[in-house]
Amino acid sequence: MPKLKNDTFLRALLREPVDYTPVWLMRQAGRYLPEYNQTRARAGDFLSLCKNPDLATEVTLQPLARFPLDAAILFSDILTIPDAMGLGLYFAEGEGPKFERPLREEWEIRALTAPDPVEHLGYVIDAVSQIRRALDNSVPLIGFSGSPFTLACYMIEGQGGTDFATVKKMLYQRPDLLHHILATNARAATDYLNAQIEAGAQAVMIFDTWGGVLSHAAYHEFSLRYMAGIVSNLKREHDGAKVPVILFTKGGGNWLEAMAATGCDALGLDWTVDIGSARTRVGDQVGLQGNLDPAILLSDPDTVRIEVGKVLASYGHGNGHVFNLGHGISQFTPPENAAALAHAVHELSRPYHITG
Template structure:
């Protein structure tokens, strides 16, 4: 089935939909429904399509939801999702944190056209283009939405700015009781529509000539604690003195911030799932700066609240959740018990011991040191094999770096890594 749209706010275009009702049929007809031509291969399909399109018209909105709802069942490569479900796969899937980024010359060219990082992230056309760039260069097994973890506090009105050489800064940090009292959960549809629009557009752009989606799309958010770090510090920090001072001196204020953040993150990720994210990831970048019990009370507790609030199934498909705490190896068992499907690990964790600690409860993602990519091709391949050997020939492993890829990484190094992960893991399956 396909929808040929006219007059829905953008240039005329064709949206291809691979439907479970039409995959095995050959004859097709064109039938007008309003201003849309529905191409269908059965009477039942035409009835279903007509109802969906008329519902969209009744709501006075584009029929994008029909695309996301039907195409999700047709992935050309679902290895990543199967690994997250701990199902056997023909090889170990790989994607990279920050795989769309400054190490790619094509990214830098697109960013120059956009004028700024925020210009890139807030325009769905640019965000879609950048999301797909690493997939066009490398045989990666998943796409991840191009965005930033600070979109939520920006939507709260804190005034996000990116200063060259300084990174993100907030014009209005949250430091007083009055600041905290003013915090509210943003209206996602009103303030972050550019993110959900980008996700829907990415899903459509990934549909190949055969009507199948090339790879799944990952949505993401920062964790409540990590967002709070930036909100209170006003930007990045070397010691997190300001946010930790609030945590210890006024834990009531910190809990209030985290409660608002947790509700906002849950709403944000659920909106991404509805828009087309087929897995979601929570980045707890700064959880590892906390003491043991403090982490569990102020970071993990609020991540668990988010996870419990997520829509875990959409359009009949399970939506896996990945949690990643940088420096969080000591809390592996606790994170695994939080309700996630997979735990991301940094490079300081021994993958073999990690698997022993969690067993088959969750999948594991990681965990090559990103700086390995500055070594020779032989070293890159050898280090990749070490990570794969550490996990062993078991289901439930997604290969990734232990943190985001460096902006200075040679592009050819990523080719070596991706190819070796696929080659060696296939050989592991063959050997049994």
């Protein structure tokens, strides 16, 4: 395989020496970009955009044309897996994702099986291959999946952003049913991520958006356990190169040590965690990704630069840091503030990587 022109992101994840801190943004291809909105309008709706490899490739590349980012991330959605399971994913305007057939009955849950990613999620695998070709080895491509627990939240509740009462009732009253869903999701996510790696993803990330709503004991039993299973069954090398794995639990600051012990290469941090303290806690075990509050990008370029400097200073000297937001970029972010962030990271981080 031809060598990457910019492999700073991959080296940082593996805690290898770099000249500067690499940066990419969660949800970097999104509604804050006018060009994204134009492509989405051509697609007709969000799901049609996800399921069209040509258009998914187009929007994946858009932020890279605007900003000096060090990685591309596949344009898709975490809910492609439950959609492939037949739950009927749709996006209500202004209300986010919903499922026509949420899992409520025991027979539905027992009948749940992991979809074959090539057969049922071929449009994603095709998009990965197409994006890799379009990138022409400029920067690495990140693939991703939702965590088993986060997927289960949507599958059971039928939508996101709730108090998760239905999920938690099942968790405490019928843990056997929830474990069946989680085990099925873990198999599906493992197969899905491995298919993305085979198609060309050079790093993968597991998004555990809702793990932080769990109690300490429940997080370990119903979320982390299944993510650890995925990590241990992933292809960690492809085409002679290591494939790093990033684990991200929003609201997971209490469990960083346990997350690091899964064997992943890096942890994503939300903005509620001090990245310097996190580094002290996990030591040299894993790299860290994060963790600017996305709301800072609603301010102005000067403020963005100051706040970027604070995150870099908190992490301190040395390697193993990938700069990112603590969650997805807001659709109301002025693009010039995202540009200010990328430029500030590259400029201000260099003194932290000078050795000798």
